[in-house]
Amino acid sequence: MSETANHAGQPTSGGAEIDEQTRRDFLIWSTAAVGAVGTAIAVWPFIDQMNPAADTLALASTEVDISQIAVGQSITVIWRGKPVFIRHRTPEEISEAESVSLDQLPDPQTDADRVVKPEWLVMVGVCTHLGCIPLGQKQGDSKGEFGGWFCPCHGSHYDTSGRIRKGPAPTNLPVPSYEFTDDNTVLIG
Amino acid sequence: MSGGTSNFQSNSRIVNWIEHRLPIFSFMDAQMNQYPTPKNLNYFWNFGSLAGIVLVIMIVSGITLAMSYTPHTEYAFTSVERIMRDVNSGWLIRYIHMNGASIFFIVVYIHIFRGLYYGSYKAPREILWMIGIFILLAMMATAFMGYVLPWGQMSFWGATVITNLFSAIPLVGDYIVQLLWGGFVVDNPTLNRFFSLHYLLPFVIVGLVFLHLWALHMHHSNNPTGVEIKDEKQDTIPFHPYYTIKDLYGLGLMMIFFAFFIFFAPNYFGHPDNYIMADPLVTPPHIVPEWYFLPFYAILRAFTSDYWVYQVISLGGTLMSAKLAGVIAMFASILVLLLLPWLDRSRVRSSKYRPLYRFFFWVFAIDCVILGWVGGLPPEGVLVTIGQWSTFWYFFHIIIIVPVVGVLERPKPLPDSIAASVTGATQAAE
Numbered sequence A: 001m002s003e004t005a006n007h008a009g010q011p012t013s014g015g016a017e018i019d020e021q022t023r024r025d026f027l028i029w030s031t032a033a034v035g036a037v038g039t040a041i042a043v044w045p046f047i048d049q050m051n052p053a054a055d056t057l058a059l060a061s062t063e064v065d066i067s068q069i070a071v072g073q074s075i076t077v078i079w080r081g082k083p084v085f086i087r088h089r090t091p092e093e094i095s096e097a098e099s100v101s102l103d104q105l106p107d108p109q110t111d112a113d114r115v116v117k118p119e120w121l122v123m124v125g126v127c128t129h130l131g132c133i134p135l136g137q138k139q140g141d142s143k144g145e146f147g148g149w150f151c152p153c154h155g156s157h158y159d160t161s162g163r164i165r166k167g168p169a170p171t172n173l174p175v176p177s178y179e180f181t182d183d184n185t186v187l188i189g
Numbered sequence B: 001m002s003g004g005t006s007n008f009q010s011n012s013r014i015v016n017w018i019e020h021r022l023p024i025f026s027f028m029d030a031q032m033n034q035y036p037t038p039k040n041l042n043y044f045w046n047f048g049s050l051a052g053i054v055l056v057i058m059i060v061s062g063i064t065l066a067m068s069y070t071p072h073t074e075y076a077f078t079s080v081e082r083i084m085r086d087v088n089s090g091w092l093i094r095y096i097h098m099n100g101a102s103i104f105f106i107v108v109y110i111h112i113f114r115g116l117y118y119g120s121y122k123a124p125r126e127i128l129w130m131i132g133i134f135i136l137l138a139m140m141a142t143a144f145m146g147y148v149l150p151w152g153q154m155s156f157w158g159a160t161v162i163t164n165l166f167s168a169i170p171l172v173g174d175y176i177v178q179l180l181w182g183g184f185v186v187d188n189p190t191l192n193r194f195f196s197l198h199y200l201l202p203f204v205i206v207g208l209v210f211l212h213l214w215a216l217h218m219h220h221s222n223n224p225t226g227v228e229i230k231d232e233k234q235d236t237i238p239f240h241p242y243y244t245i246k247d248l249y250g251l252g253l254m255m256i257f258f259a260f261f262i263f264f265a266p267n268y269f270g271h272p273d274n275y276i277m278a279d280p281l282v283t284p285p286h287i288v289p290e291w292y293f294l295p296f297y298a299i300l301r302a303f304t305s306d307y308w309v310y311q312v313i314s315l316g317g318t319l320m321s322a323k324l325a326g327v328i329a330m331f332a333s334i335l336v337l338l339l340l341p342w343l344d345r346s347r348v349r350s351s352k353y354r355p356l357y358r359f360f361f362w363v364f365a366i367d368c369v370i371l372g373w374v375g376g377l378p379p380e381g382v383l384v385t386i387g388q389w390s391t392f393w394y395f396f397h398i399i400i401i402v403p404v405v406g407v408l409e410r411p412k413p414l415p416d417s418i419a420a421s422v423t424g425a426t427q428a429a430e
């Protein structure tokens, strides 16, 4: 006990003083470190609550009946709150998409890498620039210079495979993971 | 704070009882009555107090709107329409809040350009200036999130485009965007958190304003000559009644201007598309932010892959994408103002005595107006080039012209003191 009292008061010799300093430094720094780590751990839940909640994540897949989509027609369905374009492509569109050489593409990807069955193009209809919905789904829409989709916000042109060809968008329209559960049904997500 | 010296005395026993325990009366007396103020301030010095009053108006109208507003994607738009049609005086409160945001930015932009013209950012007022820039940033965040709340088409698509900017950040960009949205698109979780933050941030601004005034009262107001107060008796007058009455007169003028918009042109600053309820599947053909963001939007859009400034800073396109460069430039256009006190090498504050700087000041002001004009139009043809050169000039002015002019310029002779400037004596005349 008397030793502790001594430490708090005046040290008795030079050696004790140095000892005192390092012990006190150690205590200060370890307290600060524990405090910093503890604060970081305590703050995390308050940030993490902003991430998608369990029910938002649970809406992760969508089933679509495609039997009514004629050749040359498109529909838009909602998956995770985003529009997904499903297009029944014409033979011309398919051959056009397949014939483009990769060095003409800002984000090179073959058409075969973007489809499961060539006649069905399924992709997320959100411009990869800043998130607008490109035109080209409806009959009268502008389809851009490459016959696919055109984003009016800042002028991005997509081809018949949904690949970026011209304009500020950096990448192709993304293809979600999907499968054909039978000939008439697509399961997205 | 170094206010005026207070000789505060009261006959009221209650006041004296409180004063003895919390000296709030002598404090307010020193800071708001006796407070010594340069005697030569012109009307540009009204805009600080005007900004403070508009902040109070925004908080009062906002809190009362929140009593009838519902932050849910299915009800937000209709709840605002209900405020407009059914809630007693709801239309008035909403129009006050909507136009108040524009008035707030008009007042604050004039206040900032006043500081630029009279060199108010220079020592010893650097921190005062920097707190002001933080207030501007907080105002922008508040106004951006407020505009999302009515859940119209511009609300939704503005929020989509602006939050998507963060996806330009390498590696973590998409993760950050998801964190902001609380989902995979702008949706109900986004609207909820924006409402929460829109309610919070104005009170953060109040705190910042308090720090701003604390820093101001340390060294007092600058003035049109830029010469510091030398003799309190000769150079200053007490804030009350001289400047309380002048501020009150300015307030009257501002309220007439404000009321004109509320009652005769309430949707002048707005966009008609925001009276269409948000539709996540249909993008309006031309998305524009609110007018007060347009210069910054123009800077953002100036960065296309063939813009020479982009080519230079990205080392020929290798360092970063044009999208990322645009985002960085947009934030940098405000943050660079934090460095202004150190970029300006001139020891003379006021442009009145700096003919060369004064010329460039006006070029810069016009440049900002051009940026705002370009930002509101579709980026086509010659507008792209104009936007790109104006963006270049914005940064060139702050980073190159300001320091170089500060060193090269020969300022005109300064008056000996504020009092001398009023009587017309200058150093040269000695």
Ligand code: HEM
Pocket: B055, B058, B059, B060, B061, B062, B063, B064, B065, B066, B069, B080, B094, B097, B098, B101, B104, B139, B142, B143, B144, B146, B147, B148, B149, B150, B198, B199, B201, B202, B203, B205, B270
């Ligand atoms: C710095 C101060 C503030 C600014 C600059 C600001 C700005 C805005 C803006 C631009 C809007 C959109 C108006 C429209 O187009 O309809 C808005 C809406 C709204 N604000 Fe604020 N606001 C401020 C303070 C507050 C405060 C303190 C509250 C309190 C809760 C609030 C509550 C609301 C509500 C409920 C709406 C939605 C109703 C509507 O759109 O009219 N605001 N705000």
Ligand code: FES
Pocket: A127, A128, A129, A130, A131, A132, A151, A152, A153, A154, A155, A156, A167, A168, A169
């Ligand atoms: S969002 Fe599509 S081009 Fe900008």
